[in-house]
């Protein structure tokens with residue numbers, strides 16, 4: 023294996039603060055099945071989170087970023103980048119990240135940009151933030167993965183396309199609640215899922231979504247990261263993978279040698295849906311909420327198009343004191359108001375006007 | 376309201392930035408550079424905690440233009456824990472009834488979209504029931 027296989031910054035970098043966000047409303051998958059198949063289909067998850075009428079990726083990112091700052095004793099004016107990864111930015115032209123940077127008090131001396139790589143836009147921003155901090159260019163950088171995913175009415179994606187995500191404040195390892203030992207990325211040109219400009223709903227290349235896309239990229243990224251780090255699944259207390267449905271992450275965990283117990287705390291898709299760019303990163307917040315110093319965590323994202331970013335993370339002593347400073351991910355999951363398909367149609371702007 | 380006014384107001388609207396009086400320490404919102412309590416000059420920026428309680432409220436069924444997308448909605452007078460009383464929409468109520476004295480917290484939300492789907496999106500503060508947290 024070549025010497026520079028793993029991505030490692032010059033100066034060690036870690037997570038100084040993290041924060042999650044999940045909207046209040048839930049639509050059970052059975053309610054969607056009731057409309058389209060008379061409830062006869064087996065459903066891929068229990069329910070998914072639906073944003074309220076006044077929510078979008080900007081407002082959701084603001085709340086997650088504020089939670090990250092509650093956990094990090096940091097002056098927001100010292101943040102040098104606010105990067106938001108999503109495939110549901112509220113504007114086609116005008117950054118989400120400037121709105122977030124302004125709202126958290128990080129403007130004006132800050133890099134701000136929106137990242138796009140389907141469901142791995144958030145981890146792409148995290149890797150870049152590690153580089154910015156690890157090179158010494160910035161002391162702190164905020165990376166966010168957040169989505170309000172949409173599925174065409176009646177499409178298989180409608181059962182799972184959820185809303186939520188997480189924000190990470192990256193900073194020097196010595197100030198961190200978890201150190202990022204290394205990352206590794208695996209990217210190819212694969213046509214598994216896309217959305218052309220001005221199309222509201224995405225398309226998927228059915229034969230391509232499983233084996234050559236999701237499974238290939240996650241296993242290559244995860245396997246190589248562990249080989250190059252000299253670790254196996256047994257060295258990790260927890261693992262979290264991109265989660266478009268319940269079965270895919272369970273199966274890929276098995277392929278990489280992880281048990282059901284290792285992935286359970288981060289497997290949120292059954293109760294909030296597939297949060298796209300938010301999926302792997304919000305799973306990690308639920309793990310950090312319960313992690314102990316010394317726990318090692320593997321996170322592997324997946325974005326269609328296609329690629330995976332794998333992270334080798336080591337929890338530090340600072341975790342215990344910061345976990346309780348902001349709402350936990352399970353607090354947001356417990357805040358739950360069920361809606362029917364009619365309300366869902368209104369909330370998600372699916373009515374023809 | 377035109378774009379320049381939205382732009383000038385963004386800090387106070389996004390994150391409840393007001394002022395604190397250097398003479399009597401009163402907290403001031405919206406910012407007006409003069410202390411309503413002692414009349415002294417007050418230009419020191421102060422970011423409110425966002426915590427408060429419902430002082431009174433009413434539900435709007437016939438919304439003014441630009442706000443009709445989210446109608447019906449509830450508007451409240453919120454008494455901030457630092458003292459000032461401000462008018463704001465309540466959000467994320469779900470099926471929760473609103474009560475006088477209900478503890479609320481500030482969130483930044485989409486207030487409205489100008490010119491339907493073509494104009495700018497206006498973001499600002501609203502209040503929601505305080506998120507309950509497991510011990």
Ligand SMILES: [Zn+2]
Pocket residue numbers: 396397398399400401410411412413414415417
């Ligand atoms: Zn005064």
